[in-house]
Amino acid sequence: MTPLPSPQQLRYLVALADLGHFGRAAASCAVTQSTLSAGIIALERQLGAAILERGPSKRPVFTPLGVDLVKRARGALAALTAVAETAAAARDPLSGPLRFGIIPTISPFLLPRLMPALRTAFPRLQLWLREDLTERLGDDLAAGRLDLLLLALPATLPEVETLRIADDPFVAALPPDHHLAGDASVTLAALGGERLLLLEDGHCLRDHALAACGLPGAGGGDSFAATTLHTLVQMVAGGLGVTLLPRLAVEGGVLSNTPVLLKPLAEPQGRTLGLAWRARSPRVADFRGMAETIAQAIEASGATQQSRADAVLPA
The missing domain is CATH 1.10.10.10 (Winged helix-like DNA-binding domain superfamily/Winged helix DNA-binding domain)
Incomplete structure (x- = not known):
């Protein structure tokens, strides 16, 4: 043998x-x-x-x-x-350690609301969190270092199953003295003529913003890149250009009392949030059981964001 x-x-x-x-x-x-x-x-x-x-x-x-x-x-x-x-899942569903990966354009804005909800719904679950870019989270998932991911879809990860749980619409963020500041909404054509500020390569939100504006993946040449959404907002506040922000981030406080103006998009665009796990994972039932709680936390953020957006965005 x-x-x-x-x-x-x-x-x-x-x-x-x-x-x-x-x-x-x-x-x-x-x-x-x-x-x-x-x-x-x-x-x-x-x-x-x-x-x-x-x-x-x-x-x-x-x-x-x-x-x-x-x-x-x-x-x-x-x-x-x-x-x-x-064996553990059969003995005691939704309990024990679970290694949870989240992308950085979601985690700081959702976790303050999500963690209490998960603790209440699943008190025997021990969550270990990791924040990173989609590609590295995917590597950790494939290697068994993570069990579940919360990210933006679609994501090109091999041998995974995904579950769409929420939509996260974009709003346009403008400097306070921008020539579009008086418009009720901003068209994608108008944004296409502006200097669009983006996150660095590797952030899926960068690709989603480019796709929303119909721009090529390289960013159209004359562009600046930020490492975080908070930095991106400061760049807009400084008059360097405009950007697209997900409502989840706005609700989570990314504006930080800056003078940045928000405008709705005349042609609604956004990203899809979802869960991803290894195909044939034995904990699929657990993940699907958690999905509703996660979706409710995101929806609650969106609902609150919508009420605040009504006050911030012109009708």
Whole structure:
């Protein structure tokens, strides 16, 4: 019978690939560096093949076989985790740890409302939160480091299932002395002639804003980029240009008492918010059970935003 790697050996392998450093990988696995190195050597002997290149470099360099084994090790660990999660979900649904990833254009504006709602609805659930860009959250989901994502759809993530839960409309944000400030609403054609301020590459909201205005993915050349929506608002307040803001962010306080003016779009545009999880996850029932609570929190934000928007946006 072919000797099989142990789960611990696979964890060593994946940690070394993720962190690129023997000491940090060992610390993440709660073992000494010598223990981790010995585990990798033992795995190579079991398999009868080299996983790491041996040379002067202190950083681990994986052989082509090693790169392939890391990918397979991730899948194997995810499958083992699913076995335990299946049993846990059957024993006690919507309980225990859940690793939840959220994109930064949602998390600071929704979490103050969402977290109390989730604690009330699911008191036995232990949420671990991570905020990051969609691509990196997707990598963590695929690797089993996250269980559930809240993001903007569509998202090009492999082997995931998604569930649309809410719409988040855009409003135009203008400097206080802008020539469109007196208009009741702003057309997309008018925005197309302005300097459109955007988030940096990697933020899905950037792509959604470009798509709403019918602009190419590169941003049309003469553009400035911000790292956060708060920075974007400050750039608008400083007269550098205009932007599109999701209502969820406006309701969440992104304007921060700035003089920025909000105008409705004459042709409504927005983004779709939804959940994503690994296809065939054993916790699908849990995720769908949480979806209604999350959707209600978003809807409540939208409803409040709508009432405030009526006061801020011209009728």
